[in-house]
Amino acid sequence: MNPDIKRERENATFNVETLTNILDGSPQKTKRRREIESLVLNDPDFWEDDPNFLSRSERYDQAVRKSAQMILKLREYGISDPDEIYCYKNCVHPNRAEPLDLHLGMFLPTLLNQATSEQMDRFFMPAWNLEIIGTYAQTEMGHGTHLRGLETTATYDPSTQEFVLNSPTISSIKWWPGGLGKTSNHAIVLAQLYTQGKCHGLHAFIVPIRDIKTHEPLPGIVVGDIGPKFGFNEIDNGFLKLENVRIPRENMLMKYAKVEPDGAYVKPPSSKLTYGTMVFIRSLIVGTSAKAVAKSSTIAIRYSTVRRQSEIRPGQPEPQILDYQTQQYKLFPVLAMAYAFTFVGQYMTQTYQRITGDINEGDFSELPELHALSAGLKAFTTWAANSAIEVCRMSCGGHGYSRSSALPDIYTEFTPSCTYEGENTVMMLQTARYLVKSYRLAKNGQQLSGIVSYLNDAGRGRVQPQTVSSRPIVVDVNDLSSLVEVYKLRAAILVELAAKNIQQDMQRRKSEEDAWNNNAIDLVKASDAHCHYVVVKLFTDKLGEIGDTGVHSVLSTLALLYTLHGIALNSGDFLQAGLLSVPQMLQISVRIKDLLSQLRPNAVALVDAFNFTDRTLNSVLGRYDGNVYDNMYEWARRSPLNSTEVHKSFHKYLKPLRAKL
């Protein structure tokens, strides 16, 4: 082990294993996670070529091989708990989307939720046994965010009792669904349903797209890969053009809405039933944000203790780059973010489970709040994580740019989460809509409950920007609970400001819609402040659950850093609202520097606690043993460009060039 990183571990002031258990949920969960991980890591069937050295077709090929193995092994070991399957999958395909993601994560669950029992009989077991491999084809070339705008049509023909599916325009070609390009032989296609001359909006249809035996595209189907992307090299995001494709009436998913043989349309009983999945997936994304930041900070912080460069004091040995204040200022807030988002992710999962219980008992009351929260937090955490990964990469200097660092891959695999499952700006505006609505209710005298209850005061004019003296100011910038209060007031003020601006525009005879668009910047800001408040609140709440003194102490320091750093970055908001004074801002700057120094000895232990294996990280810079340089050299020598000493281009172009000059 590299002596620098060894010393870091010796200097830690808390027990790493205790913290790992907290992150996993319990010592038992840590144990079980490690068991599952070792099933994959010790299994020679999962050995792989470094994807960095493969072509895209080879990467796809390798991913299909591993996914097929994965299905076999999961059944062999009898792993059936969704969390455990997820853990196993993340170990088989670390950081990466894979060809069967949509089959397992969307096709099968959609059957379970929306298929009739007759459809279950026909489709589920074949799909379970991968005779049918399916995807979920919703997004089109011309429409992602705006589902009502999707153009694909499914027109019912009562004479044959079939639906006729069509892509009427270029922009209506299905575009992006994972596994659609080469892997799937079926797709659940979202299309505008036409029957008896009327459009009834989007419905889901099971469409065979390739021959089960030969895998050739079926008549009327034009299907393929949408081409190379920023990342996602393992997965065949595809396109699908439908040209008068006929499917039996029974292929419409008819658990809720129905089309009768004569073409009569039967409405679904409730529209809220498909709502939950979206909330669930967005809640999960909060957790993946945390994971991406945890991985990136593990790599950057370990490397920063091994890398020595330049000088702080003349004549002394080169310092570890983590001793530079600027490096700490880049990485420790990111580290704090990783912890914050992990705890927020845990909260979201727990809340989702609790509310699902309520929903099953017919109580939908908390769903709108969770919907708004999951939308906003999805956007808030993915945007923050997205920037944080790049901060980590660039903090590793040139070597962060090498694929051997794994940081480029973490970024390219993560960044689409800012766009998919709800584009982030749209998500923020959805949350804002809920906040403004809540504010208006409070203003009209209704008592709000739940996380937006802070708007009760705002609605009643008790929160006034710019009247510093009338509001309780934080006395102590070290007191987390009063800082949480300040975040709360900031959110209340920004929600109120946005709501009032909209009101004003409407009084100037703008339509509500135009007023909304004309204040969208303020609305996004309000949502952002709301989410930021929720994150600092949940981080602070979590501290109350932690009994171990050493862990409690270091996590409190992290929480304080996260909170103060957030204030420093948004100091204009807090000053403008009179929530903090100028001397307090100067105090906060000083305090942040103290906290950086305070965290310095525990930095490596704090990333060790995330407990990533070297195989999962796949990063030369982030190795547990810190032996970076030897392994970087070894990795480079395996680069395909080094398979010959002389590249053929020398003989083809460079040598002949001489004669011509």
Add this chain to the structure above:
Amino acid sequence: MNPDIKRERENATFNVETLTNILDGSPQKTKRRREIESLVLNDPDFWEDDPNFLSRSERYDQAVRKSAQMILKLREYGISDPDEIYCYKNCVHPNRAEPLDLHLGMFLPTLLNQATSEQMDRFFMPAWNLEIIGTYAQTEMGHGTHLRGLETTATYDPSTQEFVLNSPTISSIKWWPGGLGKTSNHAIVLAQLYTQGKCHGLHAFIVPIRDIKTHEPLPGIVVGDIGPKFGFNEIDNGFLKLENVRIPRENMLMKYAKVEPDGAYVKPPSSKLTYGTMVFIRSLIVGTSAKAVAKSSTIAIRYSTVRRQSEIRPGQPEPQILDYQTQQYKLFPVLAMAYAFTFVGQYMTQTYQRITGDINEGDFSELPELHALSAGLKAFTTWAANSAIEVCRMSCGGHGYSRSSALPDIYTEFTPSCTYEGENTVMMLQTARYLVKSYRLAKNGQQLSGIVSYLNDAGRGRVQPQTVSSRPIVVDVNDLSSLVEVYKLRAAILVELAAKNIQQDMQRRKSEEDAWNNNAIDLVKASDAHCHYVVVKLFTDKLGEIGDTGVHSVLSTLALLYTLHGIALNSGDFLQAGLLSVPQMLQISVRIKDLLSQLRPNAVALVDAFNFTDRTLNSVLGRYDGNVYDNMYEWARRSPLNSTEVHKSFHKYLKPLRAKL
């Protein structure tokens, strides 16, 4: 042409060609640029396969072919002006580094600057005729930023009159030099010179690394490619390990420092002579930042007028996404940045040329300021551009993630500029050192001149944070010149704050070095504020040179947006220092929204004025004609994964899997 984008062009309020001429420098320069571009674009020898569809080895191969062609053509056409060569090269290899970059941009110029006439005779013409292909090998695996820490040694052996070069450790292996891996047969190696038992620091040596005829590595040389990176797929960044490699004494570059045959060392006359190149390259990078932002905003803004999505007003057709305030708020500040940085880049080049004239007449007086300015602006513009590219990419939704958008490539090719030629944080700290030094001089009564002259007041205590009433406040947030004043005062206050914090720490018995590191966050902030001031000042100054009313008007709007947006993002600084009041901040928020609406009709014309050809952009989303969807479909169908209908992995893994389940 797409009717939406056509209408945009019809609605513009200024003459695009006039603005293009301003960006190029003059109508003549526009004409000449287009001539050079068409030489490349109409030349079938430069037709290429879309690199997105090639393996890395194929991309390198294609790049070598084009570079070889480029050398031939440049000589055939007699293009020898450096600007014109640069333009030609950027057209041959749009957005991309290429295998001969270091040969042309570093090896040849270093010979010109540092070789003796005897060495010129031996090396220059062979290098000019590409018999010798060279690179510049400075960075090692263990050292980039800290040159004094480089470990490669060149030990003089008087018995044979040779230098013996060695890589004594793994971390001393040369790492990263472009063209080193496979292309070059020579390298200028930077090594610690040892002679007569003493180390004399870094010197440059010409080292043959591959056989001129066979291109095989020479004895004692281990050379190769460092492996795949985030981008830079066309270039073979390489490693070089030297094992007792002997070169004749005459291969040390001896125009300045020398080693006599007996081993006696002769010092160079001045250390300032190599300083200029660095300043020049950093000044150039400001221009490449501008180009990257200009390209990205061209793609995103054109696409945003073609893409229609969702609704603002119910019942109306889907709006162009550029009509959403949030989209304007993402893209128009980026557009303004592209213009700001273009003008700053022009200023830097002009200033460099002027000062080079002075230097040739022995006047070094302005060099330190230019050095500090180029370091800071390199960091300021590359960081800002780096984020801006990603804002543009993500504003295109899912399609921005496809390589067909070109945005992933613009990002991966651009982002290393935050690290190379001086890591950005280090650059900011260098500028800060100059600022603090200037501040101290002013405090000691010296009259500063040049761009830091604003510190004269600060040094004399005339700038006091938090005493709002005593300072002239901006009356009108629409007045650019008073806004520039405010930026200046912010810089002065932040420089003073950092300097005072350092002073305070030193009074608490910290060493100057520790005090420096303990206030590095503040120092970076001060540099950042200084650079921001310079940018708004130069943008505003530029407006004074523009006679055309239509262009002047739209650029003034852009400059005001750039300036106010910068204040909004850093509102805490301005409030904290009492430079702007809370009501003014609210006014600024409103004003920014007005400016967005005001710019909306000119957005496409403003990106058209950058005058990129479709070939240079290579972006389906950024096409001049706006025909996005048809071309995206056409592009996808050419994806290599679509060369067969059925991927071999189906027969290898998926079909056999069924039998096992």
